[in-house]
Amino acid sequence: MSQTLLLSHMYPNTPESLALANDEPWDDDMYDRAQAHLEAFYVEVFLELANYGEIEVVTETKALGGYGGPRILAPLDVVTSDPSKRAKLAEPTKATSSTVLVGSTLADFLLPESSLHQALLVEREPSWKDFQAILDQAVKQGDIREEDQMKIEFKKGSVDLAEVGDALLKMVRMKLPEDLRNSIRRDVIDIGNVVASLCPWSNTLIFKIEVMGENCCSRWHRDNYCARAIVTYNSVGTVYAPDDIVNFWELDYCGCNDKIIKDESQVCSVGVADVFFMKGKKFPSGPKGLVHKSPEIRHHEDGLVVNRLVLKVDVP
Structure with missing residues (x-):
């Protein structure tokens, strides 16, 4: 009885709480929402402990092979695709300066x-299956376009980030593979919590899913807002440059x-x-204004563009 009351208070005025109160079973959607809710709660607990210096490093107690890399919490169990069947990914080039802090977890x-x-x-x-052909075909058919506005403006405390993830994914008109959808949903929750802290x-946080193909910003620049976190789910990731190799006169005057x-x-x-958090020109303190750009446009052997799918979390 006490467990039922506890769970009912965790999910007030929801189908989950009504089912618990009436001793009815949960369906799969209820379990998914409950898991996202519980994990978001524990993320907040870890972040609050870190803020107060109660913990120094959050480590995993088991290998994280199931979900795309280091995380604060245990990942969803997804099936890893055969590496030989993946779309070819560009190899990242490691930073050789103090420009970037490389962490082992989002914490x-x-x-x-x-x-x-x-x-x-x-x-x-990445642990999701290769979806390059699915994405390119959807773009070709017009099911999803670069100009599509898949964006949600989130006010802190207004709704749960799990709801933001679900609402954002509903805006995507193409059918994304389920393992990729799960990963994006989890990234919205985890990255959103960390960026908010x-x-x-x-x-305000602005969440966006974008397709990037022919119309991407391939000129070096600094963002004219506070910050952005970005995840690229296929092909190739963001390119950046340490300040000491940048000619800022050329950068600022259209070189x-x-x-x-x-x-x-x-x-x-x-x-x-990778999860990449870039401080823009309006970040209030410390080093900021990272010089970066979209990667060069890649093409398949038949000349068609290799489209990319990205998640952005912006701080205006």
Whole structure:
């Protein structure tokens, strides 16, 4: 009885609480929502403990092979695809400067030393099945387009981030593979919680799913807002440059890319599935204004563009 009352209070005025009160079983959707709710709660607990210095490092107690890489909490169980059948992924180039703090989990973004870097990175491995052909076909058929507005403006405390993830995915008109949908939904929750803690002055987060093909920003630039977290789910990730190889006069006065970068060999990139948090020009303190750009457009052997699917979490 006490367990039923506890669970009912965790999910007030929901189908889950009504089912519990009436001793009725849950269906699969109820279990999914409950798991997302519970995991979001524990993320908040870990982040609050980290904020108060009660914990220094959050570590996993088991290998994380099931979901795309290091995480605060145990991942959903998904089937790993055969690596030989994956779309070819570009190899990331590691940073050789202090520009980026590389953490082992998202909780590391909240460590004090994060304030000393322009960007924060958690490296992960994709575990979802290859969906490149599905995405390209959907773009070709017009089921999903680069100009589609798949965006939700989230006000802190308004709704649960699990609801944001579900609502955002409903805006995607193409049918995404279920393992990819689960990963995006979990990223909305986990990344959203961490970004909210990193940017406590902002009451708003903007979540976007975008297709990037021919119309991407391939010029070096700095974002004219506070911050952005980005995950690329296929093909190739974001490219960035340490300040010491940037000609800022060319950058600020419309120079072309080959004049902006002094040493191309020092340009860095993040990998597919990595979580990359970039501080923009309006970030209130510390190093900021990371110079970056979209990767060069890639093409298949038949000349058609290789489309990318990305999740963005913006702090305006």
